[in-house]
Amino acid sequence: MAVVNSVRPNSTPLLEVRGIVKNYPGVLALDRVHFDVRCSEVHCLAGENGAGKSTLIEIIGGSYSKDEGIILIDGNEVEFSSPKHAQEMGIAVLHQDLPVLPFLSVAENIFLARQPKTKLGFVNYSEMYKRARRWLDIIQADINPQTPLGNLSMARQQLVSIAKALSLEARVIIFDEPSAVLTSVELERLFEIINxxxxxxxxxxxxxxxxxxxxxxxxxxxxxxxxRLVGTELIRKINKDTLIKMLVGREIVETTGEVIKKDKGKKRETVLTVKGLNRSGVFKDIDFKVDRGEILGIYGLVGSGRTELVRSIIGADPLDEGEIYLYDQKVKISSPKDAIKLGICLAPEDRKRQGLFLGKSVQENITLPSLKKLKRACFLNYKKIAGYASVFVKKMKIVTPGLSQKVRFLSGGNQQKVVLAKWLGMNLKVFFFDEPTRGIDVGAKEEIRNLIRELAHQGKSIIMISSEIPEILRLSDRIVVMYSGRITKELSRDEANKEKLIAYSMGVT
Ligand SMILES: Nc1ncnc2c1ncn2[C@@H]1O[C@H](COP(=O)(O)OP(=O)(O)OP(=O)(O)O)[C@@H](O)[C@H]1O
Ligand SMILES: [Mg+2]
Structure with a gap:
């Protein structure tokens, strides 16, 4: 593949790295990688889960050390001793993993370790809030600088990171999968800011x-x-197929999502029904039902109450009012444990913090909840348990040196796959999936969608939240759209299209 050296052949890159090598035990994460960023350009970095993207930008941002290679800023070689050092050299990294200090205010996060001080050397809060306000205003982010960062939605936390990058007067701004936490409207806003x-x-x-x-x-x-570096290309010179080939080294066909046709004659059997669900200030008057073998999509913007709704249904958050029926039986679910006992589970959105044991191995994470079942079936046959885990590792293309690798050391996307594998392997009746393919690469996304389809085919009932319109359109039998805590529309597969989803999710009636 031809390597394009520059957008503007004569300009020195703002930032350039040459021959970067990074080794982890058992993993060569980067093997002589070159990369550069010029002024007035957006240089995308792509690759499957575990390809080395985050490792590269963490080295550029001064968080990780490199084993070999050089970093140049404006053509001059530099050696970063810390993230702060890289920041001082004009580099801002917006990390894949969200904030380190959720309890500190927005302003404190923006001015971390460089708060304005009073004459007596104390933090000058009013000045700090004022300055934070100014940077937030520039990107038209209506956020109170005094709010604890962790109270904001992930999308708004991104905006805070952008304000911070601006306040650092960064010349190079690096976004590590920002869209993983944004929906289409917010993404449009982000693209305006980037432009x-x-x-x-x-x-x-x-x-x-x-x-x-x-x-x-x-x-x-x-x-x-x-x-390894596959190549650098001008976007206008390539198309989607070329890029996919570069990414996975072969061509892949996205199945167009032909749904396994339901037998028309077969009687529909409703598995889960919710009626009049209310949670004050969060969602209101929610009714829906899901049949056996059906995939119900829930679409809505961040803040529309989707995640909150499903969390309340499975008992992770409180519910003020409403009824839940499993088949015809009214049930009470006070905790996720109750839900699992009834055969209902939720694979949560924030998978890393909810349901991943970072210190445990890939195998333990995948098999933990199924262990009882496996023990019974295999009489504690460890070989079989390992076999069960390795099926998922293969199917979902989890990049790991082995089943015993601690999950902490996997790339972001591969951690996601591990948690998802755990839920997909559970033998339950009703599955809630919150953004199941978020942060997962093109090849494996399709595998995960197939696994979900397979579950439905086996007669499970699926409720899936997704912010990716093509995904929700292709996978769902029916879609409910939420806006501001209410269901504004229910659409059948045939009625639904992109324009309608966008309109109803923005409150059009
Ligand atoms: N601290 C670590 N110890 C051991 N291996 C690591 C460590 N950090 C990353 N790796 C490995 O290095 C490789 C590259 O990981 P990296 O996080 O850079 O991938 P990525 O391209 O960002 O993937 P994703 O799209 O999933 O975020 C992976 O195989 C990962 O398992
Ligand atoms: Mg990454």
């Missing part, structure tokens, strides 16, 4: 698994595979 940053002459690096985004926002794209 204006670009016009100001800054260089942007953008990591995403969504190819449409790369084509919309990018000027160039660099692809990594297994830690």
């Amino acid at each position: 204006s940053l670009k016009q100001e002459g800054r260089g942007i690096t953008y990591i995403s698994h969504r190819l449409e985004e790369i084509f919309e926002i990018g000027d160039r794209v660099t692809v990594l595979r297994n830690g």
Whole structure:
């Protein structure tokens, strides 16, 4: 693949790395990688889960050390001793993992370790809030600087990170999968901001698994595979198929999502019914039902109450009013444990913090909840248990040196796959999936969708929240759209299309 060296052949890159090598025990994460960012460009970084994207930008951002290679800023070689050092050199990294200090206020997060001080050397809070307000205003983010960061939605936390990057006067701003936590409207807003940053002459690096985004926002794209550089291309010179080939090294066909046709004659059997669910200030008057073998999609913008709703149904959050029926039986669910006993589970959105044991191995994470079942079936046959885990590792293409690797050391996307595997393997009746393919690469996304389809085919009932419109359209038998805590519309597969989903999710009636 031809390597394009520059967008503007004569300009020195703002940032350049050459021959970067990074080794972890058993994993060569980066193998002589080159990458550069020029002024006024968006240089996308792409690659499957575990390809080395985050490792590369953490090295660029001064968080990780490199084993070999050099970093140049404006053509001059630099050696970063810390993230702070990289920041001082004009590099801001917006991490894949969200904030370190959720209890500190928005302003404190923006001015971490560089708060304005009073004459007596105390933090000057009023000045800090004022300055934070100014940076937030520039990106039109209506956020109170005094709010604890952790109280904001992930989308708004992203905006705070952008304000922080601006306040650092960063010349190179690196986004590690920002869209993983945004929906379409918020993403449009982010793209507007990125475009204006670009016009100001800054260089942007953008990591995403969504190819449409790369084509919309990018000027160039660099692809990594297994830690190696596959190539750098001008976006306008390539198409989606070329990019997919670079990413996975072969062509893949996205199944168009032909749904396994339901037998028309077969009687429909309703499995889960919810009636009049209310949670004050969060959602109101929610009614829906799901049949055996059906996939019900829930679409809505961040803040529409989707995640809160499903969390309340499975007993993770309180419910003020309403009834839940399993078949015809009214049930009371006070905790996720109750839900599982009834055969209902939720694979949560924030999988890393809810349901992943970072210190445990890949195998333990996958098999933990199914262990009882497996023990019974296999008489504690460890070989069989390992076999069960390795089926998922293969199917979902989990990149790991082995089943015993601690999950902590997997890449972001591969951690996601591990948690998902755990839920997919449970033998239950009703599955709630909150953003099941978020942060997962093109090849494996399709595998996960197939696993979900397979569950439905086995007669399970699925309720799936997804912010990816093509995904929800292709997978769902029916879709309910939420806006501001209410269901504003229910659409059959045939009625639903992109325009309708967007309109109803924005409150159009
Ligand atoms: N601290 C670590 N110890 C051991 N291996 C690691 C460590 N950090 C990352 N790795 C490995 O390095 C490789 C590259 O990981 P990286 O996080 O850079 O991938 P990525 O391209 O960002 O993937 P994703 O799309 O899933 O976020 C992976 O195989 C990962 O398991
Ligand atoms: Mg990553």
